[in-house]
Amino acid sequence: KQNAIERAIVCVDVSGSMGSKTLSRIANEICGLLHSQKVNEVIIISFDGVVQHVQTVKMGQKEVEILVTHGGTEFQAPIDFIHNEYKDNVSVCIFFSDGDCPPPTRPRYWRKFIWIIYDDPNWVQPWGRLIKAMSSDM
Numbered sequence: 425k426q427n428a429i430e431r432a433i434v435c436v437d438v439s440g441s442m443g444s445k446t447l448s449r450i451a452n453e454i455c456g457l458l459h460s461q462k463v464n465e466v467i468i469i470s471f472d473g474v475v476q477h478v479q480t481v482k483m484g485q486k487e488v489e490i491l492v493t494h495g496g497t498e499f500q501a502p503i504d505f506i507h508n509e510y511k512d513n514v515s516v517c518i519f520f521s522d523g524d525c526p527p528p529t530r531p532r533y534w535r536k537f538i539w540i541i542y543d544d545p546n547w548v549q550p551w552g553r554l555i556k557a558m559s560s561d562m
Contacts, residue, residue: 471498500528
């Protein structure tokens with residue numbers, strides 16, 4: 425607990441192209457991160473074309489709920505939100521999406537950025553690190 429990251433920012437694409445089973449899997453991944461005792465607090469930014477919801481979850485919390493919307497996807501919306509609300513003060517930023525969107529402007533913390541992209545084996549990250557995943561919806 426003493427060596428844990430104080431705060432991670434997790435951006436979750438909740439647009440219509442993200443299925444409910446995928447979002448449930450993402451919620452489980454976030455809970456797993458909290459139970460690993462490597463992160464004290466996670467700020468979850470749910471977005472589609474705009475930031476839809478922001479929630480804070482603490483280490484050990486058992487449930488995270490993420491709801492799908494029907495809007496399009498705009499990666500720049502959570503990047504701008506992080507800039508405005510947190511002044512780009514980021515230890516790590518994890519972006520969950522299917523990647524169906526043009527890349528955002530590269531933020532100052534781009535080296536602390538992890539893209540987790542579902543169901544698009546050909547997607548290439550514009551910067552940061554990339555993890556490719558398959559959803560359980562397929």
